Each structure stands twice: as structure tokens, then as C-alpha cells.
Amino acid sequence: MSELPLPPESRVLGRHLGAGGIEVSPLAWGMWRLADNGRSAADAAKLVHAALDAGITFLDTADIYGFDGNGGFGDAEVLLGEVLAAEPGLRDRMVLATKGGILPPLPYDQSADYLRKAIDDSLARLKVDSVDLWQIHRPDILAHPQETARVLDDVVASGKVRSLGVSNFTIHQTAALNHLLGTKLVTTQPEISALRIDCFENGELDQAMMLGLTPMAWSPLGGGRLAVPETPRDKAVAAALDSVAEAQGVSRTVCAYSWLMAHPAGIIPIIGSQNAERIAESAEALKVRWTRTDWYAVLVAARGVPLP
Numbered sequence: 271m272s273e274l275p276l277p278p279e280s281r282v283l284g285r286h287l288g289a290g291g292i293e294v295s296p297l298a299w300g301m302w303r304l305a306d307n308g309r310s311a312a313d314a315a316k317l318v319h320a321a322l323d324a325g326i327t328f329l330d331t332a333d334i335y336g337f338d339g340n341g342g343f344g345d346a347e348v349l350l351g352e353v354l355a356a357e358p359g360l361r362d363r364m365v366l367a368t369k370g371g372i373l374p375p376l377p378y379d380q381s382a383d384y385l386r387k388a389i390d391d392s393l394a395r396l397k398v399d400s401v402d403l404w405q406i407h408r409p410d411i412l413a414h415p416q417e418t419a420r421v422l423d424d425v426v427a428s429g430k431v432r433s434l435g436v437s438n439f440t441i442h443q444t445a446a447l448n449h450l451l452g453t454k455l456v457t458t459q460p461e462i463s464a465l466r467i468d469c470f471e472n473g474e475l476d477q478a479m480m481l482g483l484t485p486m487a488w489s490p491l492g493g494g495r496l497a498v499p500e501t502p503r504d505k506a507v508a509a510a511l512d513s514v515a516e517a518q519g520v521s522r523t524v525c526a527y528s529w530l531m532a533h534p535a536g537i538i539p540i541i542g543s544q545n546a547e548r549i550a551e552s553a554e555a556l557k558v559r560w561t562r563t564d565w566y567a568v569l570v571a572a573r574g575v576p577l578p
């Protein structure tokens with residue numbers, strides 16, 4: 271008997287931020303690398319258009335993007351702000367997400383005063399009145415979640431932020447903050463790729479399904495390693511993806527995005543490419559169909575040992 275593909279529901283065409291929240295595209299585009307190499311606002315605008323034209327309307331940035339170890343804090347938001355100021359109609363075509371809570375050289379800060387100012391500063395750099403999703407970038411273990419929850423509820427009530435998410439939180443950190451928030455979390459953003467598979471078995475995705483959080487996968491190509499695999503493990507994962515990619519007439523990277531999207535938690539891969547053709551191509555991930563056999567073959571290649 272031939273195996274049935276996983277149901278299309280698991281690649282949901284329209285995703286939402288949390289249960290019944292803001293509608294977003296099934297892929298997001300990330301701007302971690304937007305301000306690299308002194309990119310101009312005109313060139314940044316071309317990338318924004320490439321994403322929107324490909325149907326990728328969920329855009330993810332952060333206040334720290336652009337920071338290179340010495341300076342550049344806020345540069346990616348400033349650049350997007352220039353794009354939006356030059357073409358104000360773009361704002362309505364996107365669901366805009368940003369993050370804060372990391373301030374170099376101090377590692378992480380979620381004190382109420384810091385967060386309030388960080389959110390105001392992001393809005394000023396982006397030249398917008400509000401963002402659709404604001405995420406805590408990394409957990410500050412010195413902040414009591416009650417204090418963090420209070421300020422986050424305030425910014426939602428003020429209209430500056432429409433919804434809330436976390437990134438790089440442990441399961442218990444997510445649960446504690448969510449418990450104390452009036453406006454519940456709608457997203458979680460861990461690193462997930464065919465090279466970073468912890469989430470599939472450590473309970474993070476199960477928690478996301480339990481709490482109705484939409485998982486956003488950062489570095490879905492392992493920061494590009496899946497495009498140019500070097501280690502034996504990376505090559506084995508690439509080979510497992512290639513066999514499905516070749517059969518379905520897509521590139522390995524497109525196949526890598528679709529592998530994440532086949533998970534029932536409704537993972538949204540955040541495309542990291544800053545190349546217009548690659549951004550456009552990523553939308554082909556919607557047409558790839560996975561069987562359990564093929565999906566688990568990629569997982570087994572990533573584990574490096576057979577399933578028990």
C-alpha cells in the first residue's frame with residue numbers, strides 16, 4: 271500500500287498568531303542581516319517588496335539587528351523605518367514583528383523601565399505607531415515574570431503592541447510568563463531546523479500546541495549550513511532533504527522550510543536570505559508534500575542514530 275502524504279492541514283495555508291489571532295503568512299521573512307554591508311534603503315525596499323510579492327507578509331526584525339559586536343544597535347529597524355517612511359502604504363501590507371530585551375554590553379534586561387523604553391525606541395526607529403507582535407528576545411533570569419508581565423500588559427493596553435511573544439525561552443519560563451500575563455502570549459521563537467531538532471523532542475513544540483502559541487523557527491537553514499553542508503552530519507541531512515527535493519522539483523532549501531511546516535504545531539520558518547530571488551523562491555515550500563517515511567528520514571539523519 272502506498273503511503274498517504276501528511277494532511278495539508280499540517281501545512282496550513284493561512285496561519286494565525288495564537289489561536290484565532292492576527293492572520294499571518296505561513297512563511298516569515300527575517301531582517302537579522304538586513305543592515306549588513308551598508309545596504310541602502312532603496313535596496314532594503316527591494317527585499318521588502320520581494321517578500322510581500324511572494325506572499326510573505328509576516329516580517330520579523332529586532333532592535334539588536336545590525337549590532338556587530340561594537341555598534342549598529344537599532345540599524346535594521348532604522349533601515350526598515352526608512353523603507354516605510356518612503357512608502358507608507360507598505361505598513362498595511364505586512365504583519366510587523368520586532369523584539370527587544372538584549373542591550374549590549376549588558377546581556378539581557380527585562381526590567382519594567384528598560385522594556386518600556388525599548389519598545390518606544392523600536393517604534394521611533396521603525397517610524398510606526400504600533401507593531402503587530404513584540405517579542406522578548408532572550409530571557410532575563412534576573413527579572414521577575416510578574417514585573418515583565420505588568421509592563422507587557424500595559425504596552426498592549428496602550429495600543430503600542432498588538433500581541434506578545436517570546437524567543438529562546440525555556441518551557442518553564444514561557445509557562446511562568448504566560449501564566450502571569452493578562453494578554454496571553456501568541457508566539458514562541460526558538461531555533462529550529464533540520465540541523466537543530468531539540469524542539470521536536472524537548473517539549474517546546476508540545477507546549478506551543480498546548481498553549482496555542484505559533485512557533486516561529488529562527489535560522490531554518492541552520493544559518494545557511496544546509497545550503498553549503500560541510501560536516502558529515504550536515505551532509506547526511508542535506509542528502510535526506512535532496513531526495514525529496516529532487517522528487518518534487520524544488521531546491522533543498524525550499525524542502526528544508528517545508529520540512530518544518532509539516533509539523534502539526536504549524537511552524538512558521540523565518541526566511542533569513544537577503545537575496546530577492548531566494549526570498550521569492552521560498553514560497554514554493556507550500557507545494558511540497560511529505561510522507562511520514564520521508565519526514566522521519568530527515569529526522570534520523572539529523573539524530574545520527576536510528577529511532578528507538
Ligand code: NAP
Pocket residue numbers: 299300301302303330331407437438459487488489490491492493494495497498523540541542543544545548
Ligand atoms: P537561515 O535561513 O538559516 O540562513 C540564512 C543565511 O543563509 C543567509 O546568510 C543566506 O545568504 C544564506 N544562504 C546561503 N545559501 C542560501 C540559499 N540557497 N537559500 C537561502 N539562504 C541561503 O536564517 P538566519 O538568517 O540565520 O535567520 C533567519 C531569521 O531568524 C533572522 O532574520 C531573524 O529574523 C531570526 N533570528 C532570530 C534569532 C533569535 O534569537 N530569535 C536568532 C537568529 C535569527 P543570502 O542572504 O545571500 O541568501
